[in-house]
Amino acid sequence: xxxxxxxxxxxxxxxxxxxxxxxxxxxxxxxxxxxxxxxxxxxxxxxxxxxxxxxxxxxxxxxxxxxxxxxxxxxxxxxxxxxxxxxxxxxxxxxxxxxxxxxxxxxxxxxxxxxxxxxxxxxxxxxxxxxxxxxxxxxxxxxxxxxxxxxxxxxxxxxxxxxxxxxxxxxxxxxxxxxxxxxxxxxxxxxxxxxxxxxxxxxxxxxxxxxxxxxxxxxxxxxxxxxxxxxxxxxxxxxxxxxxxxxxxxxxxxxxxxxxxxxxxxxxxxxxxxxxxxxxxxxxxxxxxxxxxxx
Numbered sequence: 001x002x003x004x005x006x007x008x009x010x011x012x013x014x015x016x017x018x019x020x021x022x023x024x025x026x027x028x029x030x031x032x033x034x035x036x037x038x039x040x041x042x043x044x045x046x047x048x049x050x051x052x053x054x055x056x057x058x059x060x061x062x063x064x065x066x067x068x069x070x071x072x073x074x075x076x077x078x079x080x081x082x083x084x085x086x087x088x089x090x091x092x093x094x095x096x097x098x099x100x101x102x103x104x105x106x107x108x109x110x111x112x113x114x115x116x117x118x119x120x121x122x123x124x125x126x127x128x129x130x131x132x133x134x135x136x137x138x139x140x141x142x143x144x145x146x147x148x149x150x151x152x153x154x155x156x157x158x159x160x161x162x163x164x165x166x167x168x169x170x171x172x173x174x175x176x177x178x179x180x181x182x183x184x185x186x187x188x189x190x191x192x193x194x195x196x197x198x199x200x201x202x203x204x205x206x207x208x209x210x211x212x213x214x215x216x217x218x219x220x221x222x223x224x225x226x227x228x229x230x231x232x233x234x235x236x237x238x239x240x241x242x243x244x245x246x247x248x249x250x251x252x253x254x255x256x257x258x259x260x261x262x263x264x265x266x267x268x269x270x271x272x273x274x275x276x277x278x279x280x281x282x283x284x285x286x287x288x289x290x291x292x293x294x295x
Contacts, residue, residue: 003253003294004077005287006038006261007031008225011280013045016272021045024052025068032072034280035288039069040263041079041114043107049099053082053106062110069114076116077261078160078197078223081107081148083122105151112155118223118260119152120160120197121145123175123185134181137174141185145194153193160197160223161186163213165206165234177206179213186220195222199265201229201236204244211245214252221258225265226290236267238286250293262291 012027014020024046031039047053052061069076082104088094104121111119124144126137145159152159166176175182186196198221203210214221228242229235239246253262264287271279 001259003258003260003262003291004038005036005284005291006040006077007036007264007266007280007283007287008040008042008080010042010045011264011266011268011283012276013042013268016270021051024065028069028072028074030276030280031284032074033277035284036280037074038261039074039076040261040265041065041076041110041116043110043119044080044082047082047100047103047107049096053103053110054099058106058110059113062113066114076111076114078118078120078263079107079111079114079116080120081111081122084125104148108148108151108155108157111152111157116157118158118160118195118197120162120223120225121148122164123161123182125164125173132172134174134178138181138185138188141174142189145189149189149191149194153191158193158195158222160195162197162199162223162225163202163206163208164199165202176202177208179203179208179216183217183220196220197223197225199225199227200244200249201225201227201234201242201265204242205229205231205234207231209245211248211252214249214258215255218256221256222260224258224261224263226263226287227265227267236265238264238266238283239290240286246290247293250290254294262287 009027012022082100124141126140149159163182164176166173200210203213228237228239228244230242
């Protein structure tokens with residue numbers, strides 16, 4: 001069994017020149033027309049206060065999304081849950097923190113409704129401390145992840161913990177620049193419903209050799225986020241537009257026998273609306289070429 005080609009619904013997010021977003025139906029329709037049969041639901045961007053999962057009718061939205069996806073024969077195998085971003089981790093007064101944690105439970109239920117098997121989560125990050133403690137961060141992640149893992153198991157899905165990048169100014173972030181931290185965390189949780197998500201862009205930007213990381217992770221890998229960069233930022237560039245060794249990366253996926261989603265997580269927020277169809281076709285064809293390299 002081979003990997004399945006997929007892409008994040010982030011592929012079509014905000015409509016250029018406006019504050020509005022494409023609907024998930026618009027995104028899925030464009031992806032299907034481009035040749036995609038699988039999609040990775042980016043519930044993070046769909047979980048804000050003004051977004052579908054933040055509304056009272058969120059369950060109806062999830063059910064309608066599943067029905068629409070079924071009608072055009074697009075399936076979900078993985079999703080991306082809600083989380084804090086950037087400096088929000090360090091802000092003890094961040095007003096929406098409790099909202100974010102609550103919405104993530106909705107993301108779990110939405111993942112179940114959509115028919116996906118895995119939801120990707122970012123690991124917990126301790127607020128800024130002048131002295132980084134790997135042990136303290138690990139213990140904090142046990143406490144943070146435990147209720148979500150339990151909720152996910154009840155929903156019949158798994159949690160895939162994503163490798164991150166260190167913060168600006170070379171400040172350590174748990175499961176960031178040290179790949180062994182993520183593997184150690186997954187092994188310590190020791191639950192078949194918990195795996196990891198390999199983000200190729202995060203790994204490369206962190207100075208980690210992507211192919212070696214994949215081989216080190218082995219059967220723990222349940223999901224992917226695929227993008228490229230030149231180690232100058234988490235750019236979410238299409239593969240071959242950065243400096244990742246894609247020949248070795250694809251061989252590494254083949255070496256570990258990975259059969260989950262090969263999910264392209266690419267940014268396109270500034271592209272004119274008229275380019276959306278060719279953009280989606282380009283991403284699909286690029287993905288197919290990459291999968292051929294893994295054979």
